[in-house]
Amino acid sequence: MHAFHHHAVAALRINADPIAAGSPPLGDAEFRAIAAIMQDEARIHLSDAKTTLVHSRLSRRLREQGLGNFQEYVRLVQKDREERAAMVVALTTNHTHFFREAHHFDHFRATTMPWLQQRARRGAIRIWSAGCSSGEEVHTIAMCLLGESRQVPAWLRQADLKLLATDIAPHVVESASRGLYSAATVEAVPARYREAWMRSSGGDYQMAAEARSLVTAKVLNLFEPWPMRQSYDVIFCRNVMIYFDDQANAELQARFVELLAPGGFLYIGHSERLIGPAATRMTPCGHTIYRKEPR
Known part of the structure; x- marks a missing residue:
């Protein structure tokens, strides 16, 4: 593993915390x-x-x-x-939940996964959850890939498939890696997925080993050099870019497009949009879902 900062940026909470009495003023x-x-x-x-x-x-x-x-x-x-x-x-807060913006996962299962299955016959499959927070997003992706029964699909058992989850905050990267969630947090997970890929653990739920083995969680700053040396088939970067200005977003999105394999998919947050060069190189294929032109 590379010994430099890998951070991906988490979101700032809109509502401020209460200020402790007697705190010095901020000029x-x-x-x-x-x-x-x-x-x-x-x-x-x-x-x-x-x-x-x-x-x-x-x-x-x-x-x-x-x-x-x-x-x-x-x-x-x-x-x-x-x-x-x-x-x-x-000054960054990590807020997320399982199956957030469910239409993205409907599209992922219906359109992206069949494409990934075809690609898996020819080479490695790489998926990136950028700004992963405590890991609910990347583990939702893992459960979609694994399916609703405890039997790992044959194509997945044979595939060279890895999910990368990155965030700027080390403590949430650790949570994503551990894959341990409260009972309240997993309520959003459909029962079949929960029964197949989550194990009860002292009142909490831990992602099953089959799901955790797909995920590598790292600290990464989206605006520093990225360690990845190969293209990615799918990138999720949702509800992260709302905290950057237009110039930063244009730069970041252009880098995402460069990293995506031809035909690859980019999922962004419900209030985000593509701007700059990325907007001309990606084709919309659903609400805040984009595809890079296949060669």
Whole structure:
């Protein structure tokens, strides 16, 4: 495994956390400095509307570092790479659930999977969940591939198939790798999939070994070099790009298109759109579903 940062960006929660009583104020200059660092480190755009969220999240970091004000904190993150990385994680939130935006998985099963089965006869299959959060998305993909019975399909047993799940926050990457979810979290999983590919574990549910073995979870920053050396057949990057500006999105989407194999599929979030070069190179084939032109 490559020993550099792999991060993919998680989403900022819209509703701010409550601010602890007695927290030092966050001045405009400090907010702008923090916003600039977030843009530089993760290309996340922090509008003025996020001031309360930044104040509440980073007040905890101040307390943990024993600092009395935000001026001291800004000086710290400007010189300390570890705290800068911790700040990025503190200001990103991972919100997801199983079978989120169900029409994507309907399309994946009906259209993408038959195409993948054909491709599997000729070579490796690679699928990427970019901005994977705690792994519900990538494990939904795994369950769709495995099917509704406990019998792993023959084509899958023989295929060289790997699912990559990446996120910027190490703690959620660990959750995605572990594949352990609360009973409330798995309620969204259709009963047949749950019975086939989840095992009860002390009141929680763990993804079955057959599902977990398909998934590799890594920390990755979407705007740093990517370690992948081969093309990908399917990329899911949903509800991540809403936190970037247009220039960042155009760059990121163009990189996705380059990484996709001819005929490959890109799934994006319900309020996201393709812009820039990617919009001319991808064909819409459903709501927020795009396909790269086959050669």
